[in-house]
Amino acid sequence: MSQHDFNIANQLFPATRADLNNAFVALASNSSGDAEPGTTYPNQWWYETDTNTLKLRNEANSAWVPICTLDQSSNNVLSITTQGLTLGATAITASGTEINLLDGLTRGSLIYGNASGVTSELVKGAASTVLTSDGTDISWSAGPPTLTRGQIINSNSSGTTVALALGTADQVLTSGGTDISWEDAQSGSTTWGAVGTYTVASYGSSLVSAGSTVSGSSLKTNAYSSGHKRPLTHEWNSGENTSLGVSGTWRNMTGAAVSTQFGKQVNCFWVRIS
Amino acid sequence: MPTVTITEVRNAASLQSDNLRMDVEINHPEYGWIPYTLDPADTDTTIDNAEVMALIGTNFAAYVAPTQAELDEETAANVRAERDNILATVVDPLVSNPLRWAEMTADKQTEWSQYRTDLLDVPQQSGFPNTITWPVKPE
Numbered sequence: 001m002s003q004h005d006f007n008i009a010n011q012l013f014p015a016t017r018a019d020l021n022n023a024f025v026a027l028a029s030n031s032s033g034d035a036e037p038g039t040t041y042p043n044q045w046w047y048e049t050d051t052n053t054l055k056l057r058n059e060a061n062s063a064w065v066p067i068c069t070l071d072q073s074s075n076n077v078l079s080i081t082t083q084g085l086t087l088g089a090t091a092i093t094a095s096g097t098e099i100n101l102l103d104g105l106t107r108g109s110l111i112y113g114n115a116s117g118v119t120s121e122l123v124k125g126a127a128s129t130v131l132t133s134d135g136t137d138i139s140w141s142a143g144p145p146t147l148t149r150g151q152i153i154n155s156n157s158s159g160t161t162v163a164l165a166l167g168t169a170d171q172v173l174t175s176g177g178t179d180i181s182w183e184d185a186q187s188g189s190t191t192w193g194a195v196g197t198y199t200v201a202s203y204g205s206s207l208v209s210a211g212s213t214v215s216g217s218s219l220k221t222n223a224y225s226s227g228h229k230r231p232l233t234h235e236w237n238s239g240e241n242t243s244l245g246v247s248g249t250w251r252n253m254t255g256a257a258v259s260t261q262f263g264k265q266v267n268c269f270w271v272r273i274s
Numbered sequence: 275m276p277t278v279t280i281t282e283v284r285n286a287a288s289l290q291s292d293n294l295r296m297d298v299e300i301n302h303p304e305y306g307w308i309p310y311t312l313d314p315a316d317t318d319t320t321i322d323n324a325e326v327m328a329l330i331g332t333n334f335a336a337y338v339a340p341t342q343a344e345l346d347e348e349t350a351a352n353v354r355a356e357r358d359n360i361l362a363t364v365v366d367p368l369v370s371n372p373l374r375w376a377e378m379t380a381d382k383q384t385e386w387s388q389y390r391t392d393l394l395d396v397p398q399q400s401g402f403p404n405t406i407t408w409p410v411k412p413e
Contacts, residue, residue, distance in 0.1 A: 097343055118364060174277065176277045176278055176279060176303070177278070177279065177304070191317050191318075192317065193316065193318060194317050194318040194320075195318045195319050195320045199334065213275035213305070213308045214309055215297045215309035215310055215311040216310075216311035216313070217289055217295070217297050217311040217313075218297075218309075218311075239387060246311065246313070246314035247311045247312065247313035247315070247318065247323075248310060248311060248316065248318060248321075249300075249302075249305075249308045249310045249311075257348055272318070273277070273305065273308075274300070274302055274305060274308060274310060274320065274321065
């Protein structure tokens with residue numbers, strides 16, 4: 001460790017030689033010492049021994065620029081002090097912590113920006129999970145289910161991707177306007193009054209054009225009574241209709257205009273649609 | 275399991291005094307606003323009638339029972355209609371057909387004439403319109 005003012009005084013030769021040697025030692029040791037040299041020059045090196053920091057005097061000779069800190073125990077560069085390291089023409093802005101993520105990355109993990117915009121590690125998801133984005137962040141979520149024969153993928157009422165099992169024979173895939181399901185095909189019902197039931201009946205109050213719908217309570221059945229065969233053009237009174245439990249909504253499927261008898265529309269062909 | 279979900283109803287009206295049967299308009303997801311009859315005996319489960327009834331709540335027109343006069347009038351009309359139908363389809367094709375009328379014996383002609391008269395007099399029976407003794411058709 002040696003420092004020198006790098007100024008050879010006027011003196012006898014032995015002293016001059018000693019002075020020169022001291023100056024050379026100071027140069028060779030980068031003016032090392034606990035304190036800065038007493039005389040400084042622009043762009044002068046100084047190795048601060050108490051902090052093991054190599055410094056360079058700035059061009060204005062007004063301050064020291066820390067260059068690096070050495071690890072004297074393991075003979076290594078401990079750190080480089082910088083406010084912006086440039087490699088080639090690219091300034092390095094990552095922090096040491098961020099760069100170190102590359103070193104400690106575990107198997108399958110990803111480097112990503114977390115919710116705080118900080119470079120972070122995303123550990124790989126569980127088996128069969130998939131990387132998804134909610135438009136803001138990414139995460140691992142359950143992947144599509146493994147399908148068996150005939151299953152289809154859809155989203156359930158919770159918005160979760162699920163497998164819809166195969167329907168039974170002859171069922172058709174239908175939508176209720178909200179969800180899908182397998183339902184029996186409606187090719188006419190054999191249960192009286194259910195949706196899909198067809199019937200011939202009269203209508204009580206006014207003409208109903210083909211395709212129009214009426215409530216079940218307004219349908220009048222054609223029947224027999226009192227030992228006299230009533231023709232189809234006859235209708236029961238409304239009280240008798242009630243016992244038949246005519247419910248729902250019925251559509252007039254009669255293709256042509258129908259006549260009225262007894263002030264009623266008779267012999268229409270109806271199908272229950274709802 | 276219901277496959278059609280109804281979320282809107284309007285213009286509900288009770289059809290009977292216990293308010294279990296109603297006419298109502300439902301906003302069907304496929305057909306739009308359509309008339310619909312709610313009935314506890316409905317065998318169809320496409321629509322959850324309990325849910326529709328809950329949507330109606332207490333917002334329905336009260337049941338208006340027909341008066342006895344209205345019931346009697348409707349019954350009388352039906353009896354007359356049935357009487358007219360028998361005349362039109364059974365009696366008149368026989369008595370108005372000269373060939374078939376001529377084939378009858380005098381007794382049979384009297385029976386059929388009386389039968390037709392009795393049918394015409396049905397509204398004059400004392401029990402009309404609720405207790406009717408229908409004339410017996412001649413052999």
